[in-house]
Amino acid sequence: MKARIRCLIAAFALLAAVLPVVGQVELSTYEQLLASLPVSDLVRTLSALEAGLSQPGFPATQVESLLRVLIATPGPDSDKDDIVILLVRYIEAGYSVTGLLSAEQDLINAMAEGLPVDGVVLEALKGIAQHRSATVIEQAIDQRLSLLCGVRDLLFEKNIFSTPESQGSTAAGALPESRFNALLTNIADTISDFLEGGGSPFDSDLLYEQVEDRLTKLSEGVSPSIPGSDVALVLERFGPDDLKRVALAAVS
Protein backbone atom coordinates (compact mmCIF):
# COMPACT_ATOMS: atom_id res chain seq x y z
CA MET A 1 0.00 0.00 0.00
CA LYS A 2 2.79 2.36 1.00
CA ALA A 3 4.62 1.51 -2.22
CA ARG A 4 1.54 2.40 -4.25
CA ILE A 5 1.24 5.75 -2.51
CA ARG A 6 4.92 6.41 -3.14
CA CYS A 7 4.47 5.57 -6.81
CA LEU A 8 1.46 7.88 -7.03
CA ILE A 9 3.37 10.74 -5.39
CA ALA A 10 6.32 10.14 -7.71
CA ALA A 11 4.00 10.17 -10.72
CA PHE A 12 2.42 13.46 -9.63
CA ALA A 13 5.85 14.96 -9.01
CA LEU A 14 6.95 13.91 -12.47
CA LEU A 15 3.83 15.37 -14.05
CA ALA A 16 4.26 18.60 -12.12
CA ALA A 17 7.81 18.86 -13.37
CA VAL A 18 7.02 18.02 -16.99
CA LEU A 19 3.77 19.92 -17.56
CA PRO A 20 5.17 23.45 -17.45
CA VAL A 21 7.86 22.45 -19.90
CA VAL A 22 5.26 21.04 -22.28
CA GLY A 23 3.21 24.28 -22.07
CA GLN A 24 6.21 26.57 -22.39
CA VAL A 25 6.99 28.36 -25.63
CA GLU A 26 10.56 29.29 -26.37
CA LEU A 27 11.44 32.66 -27.87
CA SER A 28 13.08 30.79 -30.73
CA THR A 29 9.65 29.41 -31.68
CA TYR A 30 8.36 32.95 -32.11
CA GLU A 31 11.52 33.88 -33.99
CA GLN A 32 10.94 31.07 -36.49
CA LEU A 33 7.31 32.09 -36.96
CA LEU A 34 8.14 35.76 -37.39
CA ALA A 35 10.60 34.85 -40.13
CA SER A 36 7.54 33.89 -42.20
CA LEU A 37 5.76 37.17 -41.53
CA PRO A 38 6.37 40.61 -43.08
CA VAL A 39 7.32 42.19 -39.77
CA SER A 40 8.77 45.67 -40.13
CA ASP A 41 10.67 45.67 -36.84
CA LEU A 42 11.78 42.15 -35.97
CA VAL A 43 14.10 43.17 -33.14
CA ARG A 44 11.42 45.17 -31.36
CA THR A 45 8.82 42.44 -31.92
CA LEU A 46 11.07 39.75 -30.46
CA SER A 47 12.00 41.99 -27.56
CA ALA A 48 8.30 42.55 -26.74
CA LEU A 49 7.51 38.84 -27.02
CA GLU A 50 10.47 38.02 -24.77
CA ALA A 51 9.12 40.48 -22.22
CA GLY A 52 5.71 38.86 -22.59
CA LEU A 53 7.10 35.41 -21.94
CA SER A 54 8.54 36.62 -18.65
CA GLN A 55 5.15 37.88 -17.47
CA PRO A 56 2.94 35.61 -15.41
CA GLY A 57 -0.25 34.66 -17.22
CA PHE A 58 1.08 35.50 -20.67
CA PRO A 59 -0.86 33.30 -23.11
CA ALA A 60 2.25 32.02 -24.85
CA THR A 61 0.70 29.09 -26.70
CA GLN A 62 -2.30 31.15 -27.84
CA VAL A 63 0.05 33.83 -29.20
CA GLU A 64 1.95 31.10 -31.02
CA SER A 65 -1.32 29.80 -32.51
CA LEU A 66 -2.32 33.32 -33.51
CA LEU A 67 0.96 33.83 -35.36
CA ARG A 68 0.51 30.50 -37.15
CA VAL A 69 -3.01 31.53 -38.24
CA LEU A 70 -1.69 34.91 -39.38
CA ILE A 71 0.96 33.20 -41.51
CA ALA A 72 -1.59 30.86 -43.06
CA THR A 73 -4.14 33.59 -43.82
CA PRO A 74 -3.82 35.38 -47.15
CA GLY A 75 -3.74 39.15 -46.88
CA PRO A 76 -1.69 42.25 -47.59
CA ASP A 77 1.74 42.34 -45.95
CA SER A 78 1.03 45.77 -44.47
CA ASP A 79 -2.11 44.51 -42.72
CA LYS A 80 -0.25 41.51 -41.29
CA ASP A 81 2.47 43.82 -40.03
CA ASP A 82 -0.19 46.06 -38.45
CA ILE A 83 -1.72 43.11 -36.61
CA VAL A 84 1.70 42.15 -35.20
CA ILE A 85 2.42 45.79 -34.27
CA LEU A 86 -0.81 45.92 -32.25
CA LEU A 87 0.24 42.80 -30.35
CA VAL A 88 3.69 44.29 -29.67
CA ARG A 89 2.30 47.60 -28.46
CA TYR A 90 -0.17 45.83 -26.20
CA ILE A 91 2.66 43.96 -24.50
CA GLU A 92 4.87 47.06 -24.30
CA ALA A 93 2.07 49.10 -22.75
CA GLY A 94 1.48 46.43 -20.12
CA TYR A 95 -2.02 45.41 -21.24
CA SER A 96 -3.24 41.85 -20.82
CA VAL A 97 -2.83 40.12 -24.16
CA THR A 98 -5.46 37.50 -23.32
CA GLY A 99 -8.33 39.86 -24.14
CA LEU A 100 -6.67 41.06 -27.32
CA LEU A 101 -6.37 37.58 -28.83
CA SER A 102 -10.06 37.44 -29.74
CA ALA A 103 -9.89 40.93 -31.32
CA GLU A 104 -6.74 39.94 -33.22
CA GLN A 105 -8.50 36.84 -34.53
CA ASP A 106 -11.39 39.07 -35.68
CA LEU A 107 -8.88 41.31 -37.47
CA ILE A 108 -7.35 38.28 -39.21
CA ASN A 109 -10.80 37.04 -40.26
CA ALA A 110 -11.66 40.49 -41.62
CA MET A 111 -8.37 40.61 -43.51
CA ALA A 112 -9.12 37.17 -44.98
CA GLU A 113 -12.44 38.57 -46.22
CA GLY A 114 -10.54 41.31 -48.02
CA LEU A 115 -11.46 44.10 -45.64
CA PRO A 116 -8.81 46.83 -45.14
CA VAL A 117 -8.00 46.56 -41.42
CA ASP A 118 -5.18 49.10 -41.22
CA GLY A 119 -7.51 51.88 -40.11
CA VAL A 120 -8.95 49.67 -37.37
CA VAL A 121 -5.46 48.87 -36.04
CA LEU A 122 -4.55 52.58 -36.11
CA GLU A 123 -7.63 53.35 -34.05
CA ALA A 124 -6.57 50.74 -31.49
CA LEU A 125 -3.05 52.21 -31.40
CA LYS A 126 -4.59 55.63 -30.78
CA GLY A 127 -6.43 54.13 -27.81
CA ILE A 128 -3.13 52.83 -26.44
CA ALA A 129 -1.56 56.30 -26.90
CA GLN A 130 -4.45 57.72 -24.86
CA HIS A 131 -3.97 55.06 -22.17
CA ARG A 132 -7.54 53.78 -22.61
CA SER A 133 -8.44 50.49 -20.97
CA ALA A 134 -8.01 47.27 -22.91
CA THR A 135 -11.76 46.68 -22.81
CA VAL A 136 -12.50 50.06 -24.38
CA ILE A 137 -9.90 49.50 -27.09
CA GLU A 138 -11.22 46.02 -27.90
CA GLN A 139 -14.78 47.42 -28.09
CA ALA A 140 -13.54 50.07 -30.52
CA ILE A 141 -11.96 47.36 -32.68
CA ASP A 142 -15.21 45.43 -32.64
CA GLN A 143 -17.28 48.47 -33.62
CA ARG A 144 -14.92 49.55 -36.39
CA LEU A 145 -14.88 46.04 -37.88
CA SER A 146 -18.65 45.94 -37.72
CA LEU A 147 -18.82 49.27 -39.57
CA LEU A 148 -16.36 48.09 -42.21
CA CYS A 149 -18.59 45.06 -42.90
CA GLY A 150 -21.71 47.19 -42.92
CA VAL A 151 -20.31 49.79 -45.31
CA ARG A 152 -18.87 47.11 -47.61
CA ASP A 153 -22.27 45.42 -47.78
CA LEU A 154 -23.88 48.79 -48.48
CA LEU A 155 -21.43 49.49 -51.31
CA PHE A 156 -22.23 46.07 -52.80
CA GLU A 157 -25.93 46.75 -52.41
CA LYS A 158 -25.48 49.96 -54.39
CA ASN A 159 -23.58 48.11 -57.10
CA ILE A 160 -20.25 49.58 -56.18
CA PHE A 161 -17.64 46.85 -56.02
CA SER A 162 -13.93 46.28 -56.38
CA THR A 163 -12.04 44.83 -59.30
CA PRO A 164 -8.44 43.65 -59.44
CA GLU A 165 -6.05 46.57 -59.63
CA SER A 166 -4.72 45.54 -63.04
CA GLN A 167 -8.20 45.40 -64.53
CA GLY A 168 -8.96 49.06 -63.80
CA SER A 169 -12.46 50.49 -63.84
CA THR A 170 -14.45 48.37 -66.31
CA ALA A 171 -17.93 49.66 -65.61
CA ALA A 172 -19.69 52.33 -63.58
CA GLY A 173 -19.44 51.12 -60.00
CA ALA A 174 -16.53 48.77 -60.67
CA LEU A 175 -13.58 50.35 -58.91
CA PRO A 176 -9.98 49.22 -58.64
CA GLU A 177 -9.39 47.65 -55.23
CA SER A 178 -7.35 50.54 -53.81
CA ARG A 179 -10.08 53.06 -54.70
CA PHE A 180 -12.83 50.81 -53.37
CA ASN A 181 -10.93 50.26 -50.10
CA ALA A 182 -10.25 53.99 -49.73
CA LEU A 183 -13.96 54.74 -50.00
CA LEU A 184 -14.84 51.90 -47.66
CA THR A 185 -12.32 52.92 -45.00
CA ASN A 186 -13.20 56.60 -45.06
CA ILE A 187 -16.96 56.13 -45.01
CA ALA A 188 -16.67 53.65 -42.12
CA ASP A 189 -14.25 55.95 -40.26
CA THR A 190 -16.54 58.94 -40.66
CA ILE A 191 -19.51 57.02 -39.29
CA SER A 192 -17.39 55.78 -36.42
CA ASP A 193 -16.06 59.25 -35.60
CA PHE A 194 -19.62 60.59 -35.79
CA LEU A 195 -20.90 58.00 -33.34
CA GLU A 196 -17.93 58.31 -30.97
CA GLY A 197 -18.33 62.08 -31.02
CA GLY A 198 -21.82 61.68 -29.62
CA GLY A 199 -23.76 61.73 -32.89
CA SER A 200 -27.02 59.82 -33.15
CA PRO A 201 -27.68 57.41 -36.03
CA PHE A 202 -31.11 59.02 -36.29
CA ASP A 203 -29.47 62.34 -37.17
CA SER A 204 -28.82 60.86 -40.57
CA ASP A 205 -28.78 64.12 -42.53
CA LEU A 206 -25.87 65.39 -40.43
CA LEU A 207 -24.11 62.04 -40.77
CA TYR A 208 -24.55 62.18 -44.54
CA GLU A 209 -23.13 65.73 -44.58
CA GLN A 210 -20.07 64.58 -42.67
CA VAL A 211 -19.45 61.69 -45.07
CA GLU A 212 -19.89 64.05 -48.01
CA ASP A 213 -17.55 66.60 -46.44
CA ARG A 214 -14.76 64.13 -45.76
CA LEU A 215 -14.92 62.42 -49.15
CA THR A 216 -15.03 65.77 -50.94
CA LYS A 217 -11.99 67.07 -49.04
CA LEU A 218 -10.08 63.89 -49.82
CA SER A 219 -10.96 64.10 -53.49
CA GLU A 220 -9.69 67.67 -53.76
CA GLY A 221 -6.05 66.81 -54.31
CA VAL A 222 -5.50 65.05 -50.97
CA SER A 223 -5.98 61.34 -51.59
CA PRO A 224 -4.80 59.83 -54.87
CA SER A 225 -7.16 56.91 -54.21
CA ILE A 226 -10.31 59.03 -54.06
CA PRO A 227 -11.05 60.86 -57.30
CA GLY A 228 -14.05 63.16 -57.51
CA SER A 229 -15.87 60.74 -59.81
CA ASP A 230 -15.89 58.07 -57.08
CA VAL A 231 -17.25 60.55 -54.55
CA ALA A 232 -19.98 61.59 -56.98
CA LEU A 233 -20.84 57.94 -57.50
CA VAL A 234 -21.22 57.31 -53.77
CA LEU A 235 -23.18 60.47 -53.10
CA GLU A 236 -25.49 59.69 -55.99
CA ARG A 237 -26.24 56.16 -54.82
CA PHE A 238 -26.17 56.61 -51.05
CA GLY A 239 -28.82 58.40 -49.04
CA PRO A 240 -28.94 59.47 -45.39
CA ASP A 241 -31.18 56.51 -44.57
CA ASP A 242 -28.58 54.06 -45.91
CA LEU A 243 -25.98 55.48 -43.54
CA LYS A 244 -28.45 55.45 -40.66
CA ARG A 245 -29.05 51.73 -41.22
CA VAL A 246 -25.32 50.95 -41.10
CA ALA A 247 -24.77 53.15 -38.03
CA LEU A 248 -27.69 51.59 -36.19
CA ALA A 249 -26.41 48.09 -36.91
CA ALA A 250 -22.99 49.02 -35.52
CA VAL A 251 -24.31 50.37 -32.23
CA SER A 252 -26.92 47.68 -31.63
Add this chain to the structure above:
Amino acid sequence: MMTNHDLDDVLRDVLRHEVAQELPRLSALEERVVEELGERVPHRGFVGHLRQMLAPTRGGRISQLAIVGATAAAFLVLGFFLSDRSLPLVDPSISSSGLATTSNQDVLFVVPAPDADSVAVVGDFSNWEAVPLTDDNEDGIWTASIPLTPGRYEYAFLIDGLWRGQDLLADEHVENYGQFTSVRYVSGGDGA
Protein backbone atom coordinates in the same frame (compact mmCIF):
# COMPACT_ATOMS: atom_id res chain seq x y z
CA MET B 1 -17.10 141.18 9.09
CA MET B 2 -16.51 139.45 5.79
CA THR B 3 -19.52 138.82 3.61
CA ASN B 4 -20.04 135.77 1.46
CA HIS B 5 -19.31 137.86 -1.59
CA ASP B 6 -15.94 138.95 -0.14
CA LEU B 7 -15.14 135.38 0.77
CA ASP B 8 -15.79 134.30 -2.84
CA ASP B 9 -13.35 136.92 -4.08
CA VAL B 10 -10.64 135.77 -1.68
CA LEU B 11 -11.11 132.11 -2.66
CA ARG B 12 -11.06 133.02 -6.34
CA ASP B 13 -7.76 134.89 -5.85
CA VAL B 14 -6.20 132.01 -3.95
CA LEU B 15 -7.26 129.49 -6.61
CA ARG B 16 -6.00 131.71 -9.42
CA HIS B 17 -2.68 131.99 -7.63
CA GLU B 18 -2.44 128.24 -7.06
CA VAL B 19 -3.26 127.43 -10.69
CA ALA B 20 -0.73 129.98 -11.90
CA GLN B 21 1.93 128.35 -9.77
CA GLU B 22 1.13 124.80 -11.01
CA LEU B 23 0.73 125.65 -14.70
CA PRO B 24 4.36 124.94 -15.62
CA ARG B 25 4.09 121.50 -14.00
CA LEU B 26 0.90 120.73 -15.98
CA SER B 27 2.38 121.57 -19.34
CA ALA B 28 3.01 118.47 -21.49
CA LEU B 29 1.69 116.29 -18.65
CA GLU B 30 0.03 113.78 -21.02
CA GLU B 31 3.21 113.26 -23.04
CA ARG B 32 5.29 112.79 -19.90
CA VAL B 33 2.82 110.23 -18.44
CA VAL B 34 2.82 108.23 -21.65
CA GLU B 35 6.61 108.35 -21.78
CA GLU B 36 6.96 107.17 -18.19
CA LEU B 37 4.46 104.37 -18.60
CA GLY B 38 6.39 103.24 -21.63
CA GLU B 39 9.57 103.05 -19.57
CA ARG B 40 7.90 101.04 -16.83
CA VAL B 41 6.38 98.37 -19.10
CA PRO B 42 8.84 95.45 -19.27
CA HIS B 43 9.76 94.27 -22.74
CA ARG B 44 8.55 90.65 -22.70
CA GLY B 45 9.03 89.77 -26.30
CA PHE B 46 6.88 87.22 -28.09
CA VAL B 47 7.27 84.51 -25.48
CA GLY B 48 6.44 86.91 -22.69
CA HIS B 49 3.24 87.91 -24.41
CA LEU B 50 2.38 84.27 -24.95
CA ARG B 51 3.06 83.52 -21.29
CA GLN B 52 0.85 86.40 -20.29
CA MET B 53 -1.92 85.21 -22.56
CA LEU B 54 -1.71 81.62 -21.40
CA ALA B 55 -1.30 82.41 -17.70
CA PRO B 56 -4.26 81.39 -15.52
CA THR B 57 -6.36 84.36 -14.46
CA ARG B 58 -9.03 84.88 -11.91
CA GLY B 59 -12.55 85.47 -13.03
CA GLY B 60 -15.29 83.55 -14.64
CA ARG B 61 -16.29 82.53 -18.05
CA ILE B 62 -15.62 85.91 -19.66
CA SER B 63 -11.94 85.98 -18.74
CA GLN B 64 -11.57 82.35 -19.85
CA LEU B 65 -13.12 83.21 -23.17
CA ALA B 66 -10.77 86.18 -23.42
CA ILE B 67 -7.81 83.83 -22.95
CA VAL B 68 -9.16 81.45 -25.58
CA GLY B 69 -9.69 84.36 -27.95
CA ALA B 70 -6.23 85.75 -27.31
CA THR B 71 -4.68 82.32 -27.84
CA ALA B 72 -6.60 81.91 -31.08
CA ALA B 73 -5.35 85.29 -32.23
CA ALA B 74 -1.81 84.28 -31.31
CA PHE B 75 -2.15 81.13 -33.37
CA LEU B 76 -3.51 83.10 -36.31
CA VAL B 77 -0.57 85.49 -36.14
CA LEU B 78 1.78 82.55 -35.73
CA GLY B 79 0.16 80.81 -38.68
CA PHE B 80 0.57 83.96 -40.76
CA PHE B 81 4.27 84.21 -40.01
CA LEU B 82 4.86 80.51 -40.48
CA SER B 83 2.88 80.22 -43.68
CA ASP B 84 6.00 80.55 -45.77
CA ARG B 85 7.70 77.82 -43.72
CA SER B 86 6.06 75.08 -45.75
CA LEU B 87 2.76 74.73 -43.93
CA PRO B 88 1.23 72.20 -46.27
CA LEU B 89 -2.38 73.22 -45.84
CA VAL B 90 -2.00 76.36 -47.84
CA ASP B 91 -0.12 74.67 -50.65
CA PRO B 92 -2.35 75.17 -53.66
CA SER B 93 -0.27 73.10 -56.04
CA ILE B 94 -2.32 70.14 -57.08
CA SER B 95 -1.71 68.13 -60.18
CA SER B 96 -3.74 69.08 -63.22
CA SER B 97 -5.55 65.73 -63.14
CA GLY B 98 -7.14 66.75 -59.87
CA LEU B 99 -5.52 63.80 -58.13
CA ALA B 100 -2.88 64.35 -55.52
CA THR B 101 0.63 63.28 -56.21
CA THR B 102 2.38 61.12 -53.67
CA SER B 103 5.58 63.08 -53.15
CA ASN B 104 6.54 63.77 -49.55
CA GLN B 105 6.04 67.19 -48.07
CA ASP B 106 7.58 68.53 -44.90
CA VAL B 107 4.64 69.24 -42.67
CA LEU B 108 5.32 71.64 -39.83
CA PHE B 109 3.83 70.92 -36.44
CA VAL B 110 4.05 73.85 -34.07
CA VAL B 111 2.69 74.42 -30.59
CA PRO B 112 3.36 77.12 -27.98
CA ALA B 113 4.23 75.57 -24.63
CA PRO B 114 6.46 78.02 -22.72
CA ASP B 115 6.51 76.05 -19.49
CA ALA B 116 6.83 72.55 -20.94
CA ASP B 117 9.77 70.25 -20.38
CA SER B 118 8.89 67.95 -23.25
CA VAL B 119 6.59 68.19 -26.23
CA ALA B 120 5.86 65.50 -28.80
CA VAL B 121 3.38 64.84 -31.55
CA VAL B 122 1.63 61.50 -31.95
CA GLY B 123 -0.36 60.61 -35.03
CA ASP B 124 -1.41 57.96 -37.45
CA PHE B 125 1.67 58.86 -39.51
CA SER B 126 3.82 57.45 -36.67
CA ASN B 127 1.51 54.62 -35.61
CA TRP B 128 0.65 56.89 -32.68
CA GLU B 129 4.18 56.83 -31.31
CA ALA B 130 5.70 60.03 -30.01
CA VAL B 131 7.81 62.15 -32.34
CA PRO B 132 9.61 64.81 -30.27
CA LEU B 133 9.26 68.52 -30.99
CA THR B 134 12.16 70.86 -30.28
CA ASP B 135 12.54 74.38 -28.99
CA ASP B 136 16.16 75.15 -29.84
CA ASN B 137 15.99 78.90 -29.23
CA GLU B 138 13.96 78.41 -26.03
CA ASP B 139 11.26 80.87 -27.05
CA GLY B 140 8.53 78.51 -25.89
CA ILE B 141 7.49 77.58 -29.42
CA TRP B 142 8.02 73.88 -30.10
CA THR B 143 8.26 72.64 -33.66
CA ALA B 144 8.81 69.50 -35.71
CA SER B 145 8.86 69.05 -39.44
CA ILE B 146 7.66 65.66 -40.59
CA PRO B 147 7.70 64.46 -44.20
CA LEU B 148 4.25 63.19 -45.16
CA THR B 149 2.67 62.01 -48.37
CA PRO B 150 -0.64 63.62 -49.33
CA GLY B 151 -3.53 62.35 -47.26
CA ARG B 152 -5.63 62.87 -44.17
CA TYR B 153 -3.74 62.73 -40.90
CA GLU B 154 -4.94 62.57 -37.32
CA TYR B 155 -2.63 63.75 -34.56
CA ALA B 156 -2.34 65.22 -31.09
CA PHE B 157 0.37 66.88 -29.07
CA LEU B 158 1.73 65.43 -25.86
CA ILE B 159 2.78 68.32 -23.64
CA ASP B 160 4.66 66.90 -20.67
CA GLY B 161 2.85 63.67 -21.44
CA LEU B 162 -0.62 65.21 -21.44
CA TRP B 163 -2.85 64.80 -24.50
CA ARG B 164 -3.60 68.04 -26.34
CA GLY B 165 -5.84 67.20 -29.27
CA GLN B 166 -7.13 70.62 -30.29
CA ASP B 167 -4.45 72.19 -32.45
CA LEU B 168 -5.73 75.53 -33.72
CA LEU B 169 -3.83 74.99 -36.97
CA ALA B 170 -5.81 71.82 -37.67
CA ASP B 171 -8.38 71.57 -40.45
CA GLU B 172 -10.85 69.83 -38.21
CA HIS B 173 -11.13 67.85 -35.00
CA VAL B 174 -12.66 64.48 -34.25
CA GLU B 175 -13.54 62.95 -30.93
CA ASN B 176 -12.43 59.43 -30.13
CA TYR B 177 -12.25 57.68 -26.78
CA GLY B 178 -13.67 60.83 -25.22
CA GLN B 179 -10.78 63.06 -26.32
CA PHE B 180 -10.31 65.38 -29.25
CA THR B 181 -7.86 64.63 -32.02
CA SER B 182 -6.68 67.12 -34.64
CA VAL B 183 -6.88 66.44 -38.35
CA ARG B 184 -4.88 67.85 -41.25
CA TYR B 185 -5.45 67.31 -44.92
CA VAL B 186 -2.12 67.35 -46.72
CA SER B 187 -2.54 68.26 -50.37
CA GLY B 188 -0.34 66.92 -53.12
CA GLY B 189 2.46 68.93 -54.62
CA ASP B 190 3.12 69.29 -58.30
CA GLY B 191 4.89 66.03 -58.38
CA ALA B 192 8.19 67.63 -59.16
